[in-house]
Amino acid sequence: MKYAIQVSGLKKSYGSQPVLKGLDFQIASGEIFALLGVNGAGKTTALECIEGLKEYDGGSITVNGKMGIQLQSSSLPAHIKPPEAIKLFAKWNKAEIDDSLLHALGIEEIAKKQYAQLSTGQKRRLHLALALIGNPDIVILDEPTAGLDVEARLSLHEQIRKLKTLGKTILLASHDMAEVEALCDRIAILNDGHIVFCGTASELTEKIGKKYLIHMKTQQGTKTLETDNIEDTLLSLLTRLKQTGDKVVDIKIDRGTLEEHFIEMARRLKA
């Protein structure tokens, strides 16, 4: 299998403080891969080592393809206008400007504004456009939707999905579990400098345990039950209802969000 990114035994310390203690993971071409972790877990450090912005102390990183990078904290000169920034970056990368991409990211709407006048969402869109200018094979996004409102976040998700349909490999770091669940093929959880889980969201659910939540509203009140055995629990609940003469008004079953699983895993690791 051809990997877009291969990381083996990656180590990085800041002074005497080790941050990455031997990371191993591979990202397949065309995959959307997420790095998850609590604050200070080393996600941004790992990304910056892959991006070549930071030197690392040990291990190896192989990147097969051209990278486009959107950093977590990005900035541009206060008075620059989006088309000027795009043209500047395109010229240095000897790349053609793809007007359809600019249209899709809504750059035309903000063309006359200076960078300092852009909203957080508009700045994010501009930085994504800059990352995509050179038509990269691999797109690295560090907290791409941090600080965005719901509408801007959904719009950016749509762009990320479009990139996948174009065959791009996407590596993203995020705190937003719902985002990761909605977008990513695979996730890796980083804790204390190690990858403690690498797989799909459903594999993570399996690993944590198949817990279901049953929210049931009846004429007599509302109940929420947690169970590993959905069939038996439901049957027993409905039997009891029939015996008492109560009636179901509404019933909802869910398996818990990725966020809940992530919190659970973090809790277990801490314990």
Place this chain on the structure above:
Amino acid sequence: MSGFWYGTALQWKLDMRSKSLLVTCYLVPLIFFLLMGGIFTSIMPEMKNTLIPAMIVMSVSMGAFIGLPPSLIETYASDIKKVYKANGVPLYLGLTAMFLSAFTHLMIMCMILFFLAPILFEAALPANFPLFFLALAIYILVSLSIGCVLGLAVKNQSKLTMIAQLVFLPSIMLSGIMFPIDLLPEAFEIIGKIFPAYWGYRLMLKDGFTLENLWCLIFVFIIALTVCSLLLKRKK
């Protein structure tokens, strides 16, 4: 147009949009010129002979030490540096583009002073135009190189404001542009000679384009360029 020249032309545009550059490179020097030009030439009519170089030293010092460094800090002590690096824009672009843009702005301001001084205050024009403009260009280059060192070495704007004043004020007060340097105590005269303004002012005076006045400026320029390249390397 290559990335470098587009970046330089863009920097010129950005500087035009920036109000701080307008203030430090044009507005304050012009107000200073209008006030002090009137005062100096009324109190000491002989200052008409040195008014153009004196006002130029003030304007260039203001633009180079107070105007340029904050723009460099905006780029090199912020996330702009990382964005440039991550997206294939070389780090030297910001420095060289700002240097060239500031050079052009300061040259324009000096030309304004050059043409206004004789009309408003009957200031004497230099005897040798080519040598005068060569001296002016050298002085601007040297001052900007020091401004670049300040902008790359200092990491925040508030510190910069203080440190820039430590270079700007002695440059103005001890260079001899406001009063003859031999009126000052010897210690101040020696301190004044440390600053390029002292030598730049003399280089632009009549018969001042001599090796004695030039070598110190060249020496400072080489040192400043070396320090800039080291600082830039460290920022990688």
